[in-house]
Amino acid sequence: MxxxxxxxxxxxxxxxxxxxxxxxxxxGHGVRAFNVMGAIGSGKxxxxxxxxxxxxxxxxxVGAVAGDVAGDEDFRRFREAGLPAANINTxxxxxxxxxxxxxxxxxxxxxELDVLFIENVGNLVCPADFPLGTEMDLVVISVTEGDDMVxxxxxxxxxxxxxxxxxxDLAEVVGVDPQRLMADxxxxxxxxxxxxxxxxxxxxxxxxxxxxxx
Amino acid sequence: xxxxxxxxxxxESLRTRLAEDPVRGRVKKVHLRQGELLVLSRDALxxxxxxxxxxxxxxGSELVIEMVPVRVKCPACGYGxxxxxxxxxxWHVRVPVLSCPRCGARVDIVEGRDLAxxxxxxxxxxxxG
Numbered sequence: 001m002x003x004x005x006x007x008x009x010x011x012x013x014x015x016x017x018x019x020x021x022x023x024x025x026x027x028g029h030g031v032r033a034f035n036v037m038g039a040i041g042s043g044k045x046x047x048x049x050x051x052x053x054x055x056x057x058x059x060x061x062v063g064a065v066a067g068d069v070a071g072d073e074d075f076r077r078f079r080e081a082g083l084p085a086a087n088i089n090t091x092x093x094x095x096x097x098x099x100x101x102x103x104x105x106x107x108x109x110x111x112e113l114d115v116l117f118i119e120n121v122g123n124l125v126c127p128a129d130f131p132l133g134t135e136m137d138l139v140v141i142s143v144t145e146g147d148d149m150v151x152x153x154x155x156x157x158x159x160x161x162x163x164x165x166x167x168x169d170l171a172e173v174v175g176v177d178p179q180r181l182m183a184d185x186x187x188x189x190x191x192x193x194x195x196x197x198x199x200x201x202x203x204x205x206x207x208x209x210x211x212x213x214x
Numbered sequence: 215x216x217x218x219x220x221x222x223x224x225x226e227s228l229r230t231r232l233a234e235d236p237v238r239g240r241v242k243k244v245h246l247r248q249g250e251l252l253v254l255s256r257d258a259l260x261x262x263x264x265x266x267x268x269x270x271x272x273x274g275s276e277l278v279i280e281m282v283p284v285r286v287k288c289p290a291c292g293y294g295x296x297x298x299x300x301x302x303x304x305w306h307v308r309v310p311v312l313s314c315p316r317c318g319a320r321v322d323i324v325e326g327r328d329l330a331x332x333x334x335x336x337x338x339x340x341x342x343g
Contacts, residue, residue: 003245003335004237010330011223012252094216125253126216129327154300154309155253188300190313191320 015130018098022105022133029110031063033118034212035096035132037156038140039149040122043166045074047140047199047208048117049081054205055115055214065104065118067096074119084109095126098133124149128156136212142167143176150184158188162195162211169198217255220329221262228272228331241275243335247282249326250310278335284310284326290319297326 026033038044045066052062063084066074075087086104088096101118108116118134120127124141131137139160141149144167150157157163163185165178182194193211197204228244244263248254256279263277284297293316300309314321 002338003333005333006231006331010328011220011227012327012329016327093219128253129216151305154305154307155251158309158311159251188309188311190311190318 012129015098018102019131019133022098022102023135024133025102025105026110026116026133026135029113031110031113031116032213033116033132033134035118035120035127035134035137036140037120037124037127037137037160038122038164039124039142039145042122042140042142042145043199044119044122044140045077047164047166047197047205048119049077050199050202050205051117051209051212052081052083052115054209058214060114060214061112062115062117063108063113065096065101065108065116067100067119067121069094069121084113090121093126094121094123095130096120096132097130101132124153124156128159136161138162138164138212140164140166141181143171143178143181144174147176147178147180150181150188154188157185157192160189160192162193162208163189164195164197164204164208166197166199168196168203169201217258218262218266220254221259221266224263224329224331225266225270225272229270232271237334237336239336239338241272241334242337243276243278244272244331245278245280245333245335247280247328247330247332249282249328250284250308251323251326252329254329280332282325282328285324286312286314286321286326287324288314288317288319288321290314291317293317293321294324297321297323 036044055062064078065086067088069090072087075085078085086107088100088104137160171178185194195208260277267273286297287294293314297310298315312321
């Protein structure tokens with residue numbers, strides 16, 4: 001037996017290149033885009049709707065991409081709120097990738113948008129491996145998932161710009177201390193910003209917008 | 215969870231490569247490098263590989279995966295080298311921290327996201343196909 005060096009390269013590199021193209025496309029239209037990753041049922045859609053509400057009051061034009069394995073529930077919520085939106089059903093995949101997002105961008109009036117929220121598939125594992133070409137990456141969890149979420153999924157938290165802990169109004173009821181999540185986050189990601197929100201009642205939304213540079 | 219689709223991409227690119235530049239003999243091992251920033255499971259990738267290669271010239275080949283430590287560059291102090299890893303107890307996997315080991319500033323990733331084929335081990339005298 002013998003060994004042959006092949007080195008034909010990185011199979012994930014194509015994803016990085018596509019993400020770069022998305023970034024250029026968005027940037028060319030002056031759109032600031034955000035990849036909203038996070039746990040299933042953590043409140044990503046509600047959070048995006050709240051952020052959009054506030055940004056629109058400031059005169060900014062906001063769009064959204066809904067990413068789910070199947071269905072159009074989130075997409076319809078965005079449309080009902082009056083946001084230009086696109087829906088991505090991944091079928092058998094557990095994450096959005098730059099290629100799928102590129103097609104969604106073709107369906108959106110980018111020239112008429114200032115801000116775009118891309119809601120990733122609810123999952124704290126796979127989306128971390130697939131950059132989309134967004135300006136910032138957020139990870140959303142809620143207190144109802146427990147106070148050990150950062151320890152269970154450290155790599156996604158280590159690489160994300162902002163962590164949102166949602167449903168803080170329920171912290172006491174479920175017996176979870178958000179401070180423990182925040183301490184763990186600081187350990188894996190000393191440069192990340194942690195924000196507490198109760199998206200349903202609009203709490204923490206302005207702080208989050210300021211963390212996103214608005 | 216995305217191991218199956220990555221195994222498919224891997225198979226596709228490897229077969230394209232082998233069609234352009236055939237090897238003499240049967241491929242026994244496919245050597246991969248996997249960056250430690252990836253969340254990918256090595257076991258799941260090996261299982262997926264066994265499934266997707268079935269009925270192809272790569273059937274029965276083994277994936278040999280070498281983990282590649284994360285390398286970073288610091289825009290603040292110019293440090294270039296290995297990333298800092300979380301050393302505290304109670305963390306169950308090796309977690310790279312994207313903070314400069316020298317000055318503490320946020321670093322840029324140089325290496326650690328890649329999944330690349332670097333070599334093939336080929337058994338001579340047994341034809342592929």
